[in-house]
Amino acid sequence: MNKKILSLAVTAILMSHAQAQEDESGGGIAIEHQAAATEKAEKNAVEKIEVVGMRSPFGATKTNTPIVELARTISIETALDLKQKGVLNLSQSATYMAGVTGESYGYATRVDSISSRGLSIPRYRDSIQELFGSYNSTRAEIYTMEQVELLKGPASVLYGQGSPGGIMNYVSKTPTLGKGSEVVLSYGNFDRAQVAVDVNGSLSEDDKWMGRFVGIYRNADSQVDYVSDDTQVFMPSLSFMPSDDTTLTLIGLFQDTDSDTAAQFIPVEGTLLPLADGTYLPDQDVYAGEPGFNKFDTKSNQVTLLGEHLINDTTSLSFTALWRDGEADYHQAWATFTGGTRYLNAYVGAPVAPTDTFVPRTFYQADNTFSQHAFDVRVNKGFVTGSFEHELLAGLQYQNVKTDANSAYYAGGGVLQGDFRYILDLANPEYTGAPEQAIFDAIYNDAPEQTVTDTGLYLSDQISFENWRVTLGLRHDRVDNDTGVTEQDDTQTSYSAGILYRFDNGISPYLSYAESFETVVGLDNNNNQLKPEEGRQYEAGIKYELSSIPGFIMLAYYDIEVSNLPNPNGLPDEAAQQQGVTTIEGIELEGRVDFGQITAQFAASVMDAEDPNGFSLSAQPDSNASLWINYSPLELEALTVGAGIRYVGESVSENGVIRYDTPSYTLGDLMVSYVLSDNLDLQLNVRNVTDKKYLTSCLFRGDCFPGVRRTVNASLTYSF
Numbered sequence: 001m002n003k004k005i006l007s008l009a010v011t012a013i014l015m016s017h018a019q020a021q022e023d024e025s026g027g028g029i030a031i032e033h034q035a036a037a038t039e040k041a042e043k044n045a046v047e048k049i050e051v052v053g054m055r056s057p058f059g060a061t062k063t064n065t066p067i068v069e070l071a072r073t074i075s076i077e078t079a080l081d082l083k084q085k086g087v088l089n090l091s092q093s094a095t096y097m098a099g100v101t102g103e104s105y106g107y108a109t110r111v112d113s114i115s116s117r118g119l120s121i122p123r124y125r126d127s128i129q130e131l132f133g134s135y136n137s138t139r140a141e142i143y144t145m146e147q148v149e150l151l152k153g154p155a156s157v158l159y160g161q162g163s164p165g166g167i168m169n170y171v172s173k174t175p176t177l178g179k180g181s182e183v184v185l186s187y188g189n190f191d192r193a194q195v196a197v198d199v200n201g202s203l204s205e206d207d208k209w210m211g212r213f214v215g216i217y218r219n220a221d222s223q224v225d226y227v228s229d230d231t232q233v234f235m236p237s238l239s240f241m242p243s244d245d246t247t248l249t250l251i252g253l254f255q256d257t258d259s260d261t262a263a264q265f266i267p268v269e270g271t272l273l274p275l276a277d278g279t280y281l282p283d284q285d286v287y288a289g290e291p292g293f294n295k296f297d298t299k300s301n302q303v304t305l306l307g308e309h310l311i312n313d314t315t316s317l318s319f320t321a322l323w324r325d326g327e328a329d330y331h332q333a334w335a336t337f338t339g340g341t342r343y344l345n346a347y348v349g350a351p352v353a354p355t356d357t358f359v360p361r362t363f364y365q366a367d368n369t370f371s372q373h374a375f376d377v378r379v380n381k382g383f384v385t386g387s388f389e390h391e392l393l394a395g396l397q398y399q400n401v402k403t404d405a406n407s408a409y410y411a412g413g414g415v416l417q418g419d420f421r422y423i424l425d426l427a428n429p430e431y432t433g434a435p436e437q438a439i440f441d442a443i444y445n446d447a448p449e450q451t452v453t454d455t456g457l458y459l460s461d462q463i464s465f466e467n468w469r470v471t472l473g474l475r476h477d478r479v480d481n482d483t484g485v486t487e488q489d490d491t492q493t494s495y496s497a498g499i500l501y502r503f504d505n506g507i508s509p510y511l512s513y514a515e516s517f518e519t520v521v522g523l524d525n526n527n528n529q530l531k532p533e534e535g536r537q538y539e540a541g542i543k544y545e546l547s548s549i550p551g552f553i554m555l556a557y558y559d560i561e562v563s564n565l566p567n568p569n570g571l572p573d574e575a576a577q578q579q580g581v582t583t584i585e586g587i588e589l590e591g592r593v594d595f596g597q598i599t600a601q602f603a604a605s606v607m608d609a610e611d612p613n614g615f616s617l618s619a620q621p622d623s624n625a626s627l628w629i630n631y632s633p634l635e636l637e638a639l640t641v642g643a644g645i646r647y648v649g650e651s652v653s654e655n656g657v658i659r660y661d662t663p664s665y666t667l668g669d670l671m672v673s674y675v676l677s678d679n680l681d682l683q684l685n686v687r688n689v690t691d692k693k694y695l696t697s698c699l700f701r702g703d704c705f706p707g708v709r710r711t712v713n714a715s716l717t718y719s720f
Helices: 002-014 039-044 079-084 340-348 411-417 437-442
Strands: 028-033 048-054 074-078 123-125 145-152 166-172 182-188 192-202 209-219 229-243 246-259 295-310 315-335 361-385 388-410 450-465 468-482 487-501 507-518 533-546 551-565 580-594 598-610 623-631 639-648 651-654 659-662 665-677 680-687 695-698 703-706 711-719
Touching: 074 079, 079 145, 361 411, 388 411, 388 437, 468 507, 651 695, 659 695
Parallel strands: 123 166
Antiparallel strands: 028 048, 074 145, 145 166, 182 192, 182 711, 192 209, 209 229, 229 246, 246 295, 295 315, 315 361, 361 388, 388 450, 450 468, 468 487, 487 507, 507 533, 533 551, 551 580, 580 598, 598 623, 623 639, 639 665, 651 659, 665 680, 680 711, 695 703
C-alpha cells in the first residue's frame, strides 16, 4: 500500500504545472476561478473565491507571512471545509490531513486524541494553549471556530515546550464586518439534535463597535448504549476599533457538558482476536460501564483578549491574553481487559463464570480541575538592509497553569478481595450496580495541586532576497514545575532555520530544521535532575502553485529524532536514565485543485517510526490517504455534491512479548447540499457511509478501540 501511495503522490505532481496568483489584498491565500468550459458557462459564470486559509497574527505561525513562503508544512481546514465534510468534533477535523491521525482511540467523548507524525500534539486556541493535563475540561466545539490549523513538526521556537509532532491551533469566530448571521438546526442518527446560533453585526453607526454571539445547544445519544453527549456553549465576543490601526476583541467562552465516556476499553479477545471458542463479541460497541454510576460531566469558563495595533506602515503589535478554568466529574467502570475470564478462573482456582465473555470491572472516580492565565505579546517589524527584506517577529510569552487530579481507583471491582458481584458478560450485559460510596471514600487519593510556569522570549526573522526566503528562529524558555512534592527549574534554548526558493514556474523547494523540548520532573539514579526530552526535525519538500488551473500542492520528507527518553529495555539498570531515542521518518503529500465545477482535496503519507526499543510507535498508523471532491453542476447552481474516501493504514502495539496488529481500514463519506432560497439551505452528510465496523487501535496492555460507525446528520441553515 505504501508504494501505491507514493505512486499517487508522484503522479499528482507530474500532472500539475505553472503558478497560481496569490491574493495579497486580504487575510488569506485565495484561489480565484471564472468558469469558462463552454460559451453558455461563460455567460452565466460568476467569479468564485474559495478561501483555503486565513493569515492571522493569532494563527499557527503568528505572522501574516504567506504559507507558500514558509519552509514548513501546515494543513488548514476552513469553516467551509469542516461544514462540507460533516465534521462534528475536533478529531474529525484532522481525518483528511496527511500524516495526521484524528481518531487514534476510536469513537470518543472524553477528549480529542490527535497525533501528527506519530506523536500526540497539544491544542491551542488563537495561539494560546487551551488544554493541560488529562480529563479536566470540556472538548472544543467545532462550531466556535473559523478554521483549524496544524503546524507539523517541532514548534518550540514559537510556543515553548511541546511535542515534536507539531501543534493544532484553532482560530475563534470573532466579530467580522460584512459577515452575516445564521441559525442552524441539525438532527442525526443516535438522536443527535443540535441548535447552533451565530449572530454577527455592528453595534454602532460608525462600525467601531462590533459584536458576535455563538451559541450551541445539543442533546445527543451515541453509538454506545447509555452514553450521551449533551452540551451548552455560550460564546459572546465584542470588538472595539477606535481607529483603522487598532482592534481590541474580548471573547467569552462558557461551556457545560453532561456526558459519559464512549471509550469502553473492550478486551482484545472478542474484538481483534477470537474468543477461545473461535467467536467474537456480538457487539464491539458494548457498554462495559455501569448505568447510574458512569458520568463525564465537564465545565469550562474562558475569557480571551485579542489585540492588534498598526504602529506605522512597517511595525505592528499584537497580543493574546487568556484566563481559563475547567473541571470534570468523572466516574467510569471498565472491563479489566488483562486476561478476562481466564484471570478470574485462575485467581480462584475454579470456574466462576460460564463463558469467556465474562470480565471483572474496575471502578474509578475522579474530580479533576485546572486553571490557567497566560499572555503572548509580539511585535512584527518590516525593514530593509541592503538587498534584503526582513519580517522580524519578537515576542514574550508567559503562562501559569495549575492542575489538580484526585481519584479513587477500585481495581478489579473487588475481584482481588474475592468479591465477584460486579463481573459483567460482554456478550449479554446485565448490569449489577456499583460498589457503595464508602469503598471509594476509603481509597480516595487527594493528590497535591501541581503548578507549571513557563516564560519564553522568542525572535524570528523571515528574510527575502530576490526569490530566496530564509527563516531564522531563536527562543529561550524558563519552566518552573511544582508538583506539590518536588520543585524543579529548567531552562532551554530552541532553534529553527529554513530556506526556500520560489521559481517563476510556481515550484518552491525548501529545507528546514526545527527543535522542541518537554520538561521531565525527577532525578536519575545519580541524583541528577532529569533533562528535558528534546526533539529535532529535518524537513525537505516542494510547494507548488498552479496557474493553468487554481491549485496548490505540497510534498514533504521529514526526519524526527526524540532524545532523552527513558532507557530502552536493554539498559534498565544503567545509572544514566535518559538514553532512549525515538526515530521517525515519513513522506507527506497534500493538495487542492479547482477545476471550476469540481474541486478536489487530496492527501497521502507513509511513516516509519521506532521507539527506544526498536518497536513501532503504539497505535500510530504507518500510512494514510484521502480524497475529497466537491461537484457543483452548472445546470443546477443550487446543488453541491461532495464525496470523500479515507484510508488509514495498519498500526502496531508491542512490548517484546506481545504484539497486536490492528488492520488498515477504508471509509467513505458523502455530502449533498441544496440552496432552497437566498437565505435557506439544506445539507445532508453521511460519514462512514457503508457503516463499516473497524478498530482504530489495540494496545499491548490488552484493550481495543472501535471506530466511528455510520453517522448521518441533516442540517437546515437560515442566514440573515
